[in-house]
Amino acid sequence: MISIKTCNICNSNCQGFDGVSCIHNIPLLSSLNNNELNDISQGVVTREFKKGEYIFKTGDKADRLYIVCSGKMKIYNSFADGREQIFYIYGSGDFIGAFNLLKEDEYKYNGEALEDTVISTLTKSKFDEIAIKSPTITLKILEKAYERIRHAEDLVDRLSSTNANSKVARLLLKLIQSFGTKEGNSIVLNLSINREEMGSYAGISRETMTRKLIYFSELGLIKLEGNKKIIIKNMDKLKELL
Amino acid sequence: MISIKTCNICNSNCQGFDGVSCIHNIPLLSSLNNNELNDISQGVVTREFKKGEYIFKTGDKADRLYIVCSGKMKIYNSFADGREQIFYIYGSGDFIGAFNLLKEDEYKYNGEALEDTVISTLTKSKFDEIAIKSPTITLKILEKAYERIRHAEDLVDRLSSTNANSKVARLLLKLIQSFGTKEGNSIVLNLSINREEMGSYAGISRETMTRKLIYFSELGLIKLEGNKKIIIKNMDKLKELL
DNA sequence: TTAAAAATGTGACCTGTATCACTGCATAAA
DNA sequence: TTTATGCAGTGATACAGGTCACATTTTTAA
Numbered sequence: 001m002i003s004i005k006t007c008n009i010c011n012s013n014c015q016g017f018d019g020v021s022c023i024h025n026i027p028l029l030s031s032l033n034n035n036e037l038n039d040i041s042q043g044v045v046t047r048e049f050k051k052g053e054y055i056f057k058t059g060d061k062a063d064r065l066y067i068v069c070s071g072k073m074k075i076y077n078s079f080a081d082g083r084e085q086i087f088y089i090y091g092s093g094d095f096i097g098a099f100n101l102l103k104e105d106e107y108k109y110n111g112e113a114l115e116d117t118v119i120s121t122l123t124k125s126k127f128d129e130i131a132i133k134s135p136t137i138t139l140k141i142l143e144k145a146y147e148r149i150r151h152a153e154d155l156v157d158r159l160s161s162t163n164a165n166s167k168v169a170r171l172l173l174k175l176i177q178s179f180g181t182k183e184g185n186s187i188v189l190n191l192s193i194n195r196e197e198m199g200s201y202a203g204i205s206r207e208t209m210t211r212k213l214i215y216f217s218e219l220g221l222i223k224l225e226g227n228k229k230i231i232i233k234n235m236d237k238l239k240e241l242l
Numbered sequence: 243m244i245s246i247k248t249c250n251i252c253n254s255n256c257q258g259f260d261g262v263s264c265i266h267n268i269p270l271l272s273s274l275n276n277n278e279l280n281d282i283s284q285g286v287v288t289r290e291f292k293k294g295e296y297i298f299k300t301g302d303k304a305d306r307l308y309i310v311c312s313g314k315m316k317i318y319n320s321f322a323d324g325r326e327q328i329f330y331i332y333g334s335g336d337f338i339g340a341f342n343l344l345k346e347d348e349y350k351y352n353g354e355a356l357e358d359t360v361i362s363t364l365t366k367s368k369f370d371e372i373a374i375k376s377p378t379i380t381l382k383i384l385e386k387a388y389e390r391i392r393h394a395e396d397l398v399d400r401l402s403s404t405n406a407n408s409k410v411a412r413l414l415l416k417l418i419q420s421f422g423t424k425e426g427n428s429i430v431l432n433l434s435i436n437r438e439e440m441g442s443y444a445g446i447s448r449e450t451m452t453r454k455l456i457y458f459s460e461l462g463l464i465k466l467e468g469n470k471k472i473i474i475k476n477m478d479k480l481k482e483l484l
Numbered sequence: 485t486t487a488a489a490a491a492t493g494t495g496a497c498c499t500g501t502a503t504c505a506c507t508g509c510a511t512a513a514a
Numbered sequence: 515t516t517t518a519t520g521c522a523g524t525g526a527t528a529c530a531g532g533t534c535a536c537a538t539t540t541t542t543a544a
Contacts, residue, residue, distance in 0.1 A: 077399065077402070079404065081404065083404070085398065085399075085402040087395065087398060099384070099387065099388040099391060100388050101381065101384060101385075103385075103388075108392075108395065132381070135377050135380065138377065138380050138381060138384060139343065139374065139380060141384060142341070142343060142380060142383060142384050142387060143343075143345075145341065145384060145387040145388065145391065146341040146342050146345075146387065148391055149341060149387065149390055149391055149394060150350075152391060152394035152395055152397075152398060153329065153350065153394055155394075155398050156327065156329060156394060156397050156398060156401065157319065157327075159398065159401040159402060159445070160319070160327040160401060160445055162321065162323065162325070163530075163531090164530075164531065194490095194491065194492085195491075195492065195493095196491080196492095203401070203402055204531075204532090205531075205532055205533080206491090206492080207492095207493085207494085207531085207532080207533080208530090208531060208532075210492065210493060210494085211493085211494085211531095214493085226540085227491075227492070227539095227540075227541095405500075405501090406500080406501070436520095436521065436522085437521075437522065437523095438521080438522095446501075446502090447501075447502055447503075448521090448522080449501085449502075449503080449504095449522095449523080449524080450500090450501060450502075452522065452523060452524085453501095453523085453524085456523080468510095469510090469521075469522070
């Protein structure tokens with residue numbers, strides 16, 4: 001289901017969606033002047049992707065830049081045997097495809113909505129052209145590139161851990177860092193991924209993830225509330241498992 | 243053993259080492275004008291690190307930028323149990339520590355010379371100051387950041403492979419891509435790492451690496467010549483193992 | 485509200501690879 | 515040359531976690 005609407009916040013031709021993704025609200029582009037914004041907005045398309053819908057697939061030509069306006073998506077690799085390896089989970093403000101300025105490339109992994117997600121896409125050639133002339137944007141992209149390197153290295157840390165306990169502990173800490181919220185004394189994780197996906201983000205099977213989470217909650221490190229909520233009870237002991 | 247000499251190529255105060263690392267020869271800095279080069283050269287120290295010598299360690303303050311002039315080094319993480327995970331192998335022209343422009347940080351992993359290696363270091367604050375004003379340098383850094391993301395993602399691909407065969411095949415292809423040379427019809431790998439390090443770059447043990455390499459050579463995919471040379475006999479079949 | 489589908493939990497089993505312990509080889513030092 | 519030291523090869527063994535099969539619970543759709 002594709003839904004393209006004219007933005008109802010600004011009065012320019014920004015191709016926003018329900019106001020959420022008006023390009024004047026995209027942090028990456030906030031330093032541009034009106035001329036540049038107008039120029040870019042010609043190539044902007046904003047739409048909602050339903051949970052489970054592909055945003056792009058491995059091998060797709062990377063000629064569009066994706067900016068997450070709301071919701072969450074995962075970037076992952078599919079194996080022949082059906083397994084998958086999640087690389088990144090992106091939320092509001094994150095963008096994909098801006099690091100290869102002026103370089104042709106294709107997406108190496110799949111992008112898929114984890115929940116109903118609004119995404120703006122812009123023509124990469126147009127974006128590149130403007131970005132390369134704007135030191136502010138270049139620096140912002142570099143800043144994000146650095147974050148992404150760190151993120152990928154974190155994933156390597158997780159995958160190279162000796163045992164499943166350590167992988168799960170590392171995953172939880174990563175998720176806390178990215179999506180954790182404070183509720184009173186404790187830290188709460190409201191997950192948008194299921195056990196299978198947690199496993200594939202940590203490099204273990206669904207079953208092992210289930211067992212380890214139960215084990216952690218028996219140890220009093222966490223408390224499981226339903227399938228989509230984890231309350232962290234003992235951060236220090238969790239860190240000891242690394 | 244520290245050896246600092248004045249560059250014998252250029253006549254400026256560039257702090258080069260045996261001429262090899264004269265900062266006028268560093269690709270990253272090639273777009274700077276003479277004023278900027280002179281400015282940066284104040285903070286340049288070039289020295290040789292002997293094989294096995296640490297260049298930096300986990301936790302070291304990242305207040306210097308490292309540029310490899312000649313030789314090879316590895317970036318790796320040490321585990322409590324003595325195992326290590328290699329992240330990157332860098333050679334001539336590669337640099338470390340330039341991605342976090344104007345941001346304080348510390349090195350997350352160890353850097354160690356794989357062979358006798360000449361390295362120039364420059365004061366990061368001075369470099370940042372100049373780099374951030376030079377769009378050409380910023381773009382060069384971004385380009386390298388993109389490579390590094392790809393590199394880290396490659397490593398994830400390797401580590402997330404199902405079985406050891408696939409890990410070894412991926413490692414070989416990676417090494418070919420980075421360091422492979424053509425000799426006649428076949429592609430040759432002159433390694434600067436031992437079996438243990440190959441294992442730690444692929445996410446398997448030394449023994450498994452040994453066994454798999456022998457297995458591959460029995461299959462006729464490769465030919466082992468001593469411990470530091472591998473000749474690729476059948477690239478296509480190697481790729482099939484992914 | 486009910487039916488169907490998807491996600492999770494759980495026991496039993498199996499297997500690939502880590503680990504250990506040792507031998508042989510090659511390179512460097514004495 | 516001989517001796518020492520580190521690296522590589524190899525067989526035996528153990529076990530963590532993958533895989534399978536099915537029960538149970540939760541979510542979604544009808």
